[in-house]
Amino acid sequence: MDLIAAPAGATDLVLLAHGGEADSFKGAGDWRVALLRMWPFASVARAAAPDAAVGLMRYRYRGWNGSDASPAVDLRAVLDGLPASIRRVVLIGHSMGGRAVVAAGNHPLVSGVLALAPWLPPGEPLVALRGPVVFAHGTLDRITDPRQTAAYARRLRLSGIPVAMLTVEGEKHAMLRRTADWNTLVHRFTTAALGSTDCDALTADPDRTDPLPTWNRRTPLVSGIASIAKARLGSRLTHW
Template sequence: MSPPGVDLVWNPAGATDLVLLAHGGMEESKANPHAWRAPILRMWPFAAAARAAVPNAAVGLVRYRYRGWNGAADPAMDLRAVLDELPPVIRRVVLIGHSMGGRAVVAVGDHPRVAGVLALAPWLPDGEPLTKLRGPVTFAHGTDDTITDPRATTAYANRLRAAGTPVTVYAVTGETHAMLHRPADWNALVATFAAGALTSSDPGPVSEAGTEPLPECAPRSSLPAAVGSIALARLRLPVVERFEVKSSPAQ
């Protein structure tokens, strides 16, 4: 078992901010989450979008110990350990997570380094503990997602609102869990969110209740084109540095 950490794909000199991407996984699995699995690869276009939007910030992908949530919130513990042990120069972290990664970024979104939380098709089951999230908070979920429930995302957002946390929730019409039908719109959301969280005092529009449609900024994509864009992003963004947590995450 490897320790949790971060694969940095962009780390400009003097960076004090980090956009940190958390990939999806499984409900139960202690298997190795190797770097060529589909849930991890799906995050690479978001890394490219974040780098373009906030070029002065570092960009990295979280490495978990295991593939699964495992009933003990293993990915959330890994992510919190990463936030605790990042070099002191990193002062602000924007968290962006998909599916199980969306659940993880919500679970640790109260960390003092967090400057914003974006959850894409998050897995937020009934009874998920409420976290006092920091910075702008946005959830986005495909209307045709059959893996994680967009209604559960809206329900969790409404609980946050009732507790005093402003949340924007986007319904991504015609999109499924893999986010391959409207990849340009997902990329635009990631870029806009990262830039707003790190470079603007205005968090942007906040929906007071329910959901609003995610704007369509480009024609919908074919599956081969979407997969091709993932492969291209992976090839164009090599890992430039690796950071590993030195202490074991709390059990």
């Protein structure tokens, strides 16, 4: 894990998990697109929870790798190894990272799970997720399937776990068409998972979906790309 923020005395951690590939034992790398996409969300998390630490997962490998579930194993190892001062962890993951935060979302430190365009294939094990649980998926995503996300949300709800299932109209997998709305979602979720606000749209209704609100004016695709560069180049890594 790389720490993007580590305020003195922090007892909360917002931990972001990036996407990857179905199968690969190559190193995750520092400048891959999947990793870079999480940097703006890290900046948003810092603004939403200025007293919390903010971390970015670094997997050993870029692939899920079947039953090895490599990113989920790495994420759980990070959670198990956190300093005793950290009492709550908010998990936010995209794509394969969304699958990882779901897989590790029953860890006793977890206080909320946000999965953005997650990869949740049929037969994915059901996990007793902790805290508010929010899934959000673009309607035009062709990399991961929003129908599978809705199906997993339905299974969770039938097991008694309330879930917010948000559809993002006109959005693709990279989440660049409604960049500001994705950022607002991350901000609002972070404050809700840490108890500052309520989490909207949580429900046990198995088949309910809600549109992601249009909180912001649409901006050109290039603006979303520029925000990634700005967040990455404007941030520095730190350590406990």
